[in-house]
Amino acid sequence: MSNIPTPHNSAKQGDFAKTVLMPGDPLRAKYIAETYLEQPRQVTAVRNMLGYTGTYKGKEISVMGAGMGMPSIGIYSYELFHFYDVENIIRIGSAGALQDSLHLMDVVIGMGACTDSNYAYQYGLPGTFAPIADYGLLSRAVEIAKKQGTPVAVGNILSSDVFYNLCPDANDKWRSMGVLAVEMEAAALYMNAARAGKKALCMFTISDHIYRPEALSAADRQLGFSKMMEIALELA
Structure with a gap:
């Protein structure tokens, strides 16, 4: 019996x-599709x-929302890898900076x-x-960024289950270990890819700074991030 469509995805085989x-x-998935893709067609809208x-x-590419948190991206990426024959997932998200060297839109x-x-x-x-990126995707992304003239910081990030953390020094401890930024999905995506024998890469645009009063608006997060998107599109 076919695994598709799923309770979370109404796409057909080959979509x-x-x-x-x-x-x-x-x-943001809708914005990317309508702004960058030629002849985009909607293939799923379950739960919006x-x-x-x-x-x-000239190259076929898909874009789909993942939601917030590891349980959410865990479901969608699992189904894409295992049921829809997807080989590569490139997460393009926002993250909060932990290091002083990072600034908004980096x-x-x-x-x-x-x-x-x-x-x-x-x-x-x-x-x-230890959840890690696919090296082939990572190295190509760095080269594409260089060609586009976009500086990138490469290193460890933190995928946290907790947005409002009651532990007051949690970020300090990760910062002291050189972790660049915090987000909420990458570790699950990397683990799903490893278990499925597929490839994944996570790229982020800094949307706020944990240690400075700097933050982008919700509209900027939804419609901005063009440099990161252009790297991902060329990488795909």
Whole structure:
């Protein structure tokens, strides 16, 4: 019996390209599809988690929202990898800066994803798994950024289950270990890709700074981030 459509995705077999860009916000997925893709068509809208497929410079690409948090991106990326034959997922999201060297609108690439989540429990591993990006995607993204003249910071990021953390020094501890920024999805995506034998990469635009009073508006987060999007589109 076919696994598709799923309770979370109404797309048919073949509706998704081999590479899917995944912003968290489904409205950002709509914006990317309508702004950058040629002949985009909507392939799913279950729970308003919008997904589209079109072409970019002649190459088929899909874009779909992932929602907030590891449980959400865990569901959507699992289904894309296992049921829709997707090979590459590139997360394009926002993150809060932890290091002084980062500023609003800077682009960060997550080489590794630290986490406070228990997502890896399901694998029954006899130790701690280190979620990392696919090196091929990462190295190509860095080269594309250089060609486009976009500086990028590459390193560890934190995927946290907690947005409003009651532990007052939690960020200080991650910052002291050189972690660049904090977000809420990458570790689950990297683990899903590893388990499925597929490829994943997470790129972020700094939307706020944890240690400085700097933050982008909701509209900027939804419609901005063009430099990161252009790297991802060329990478796909």
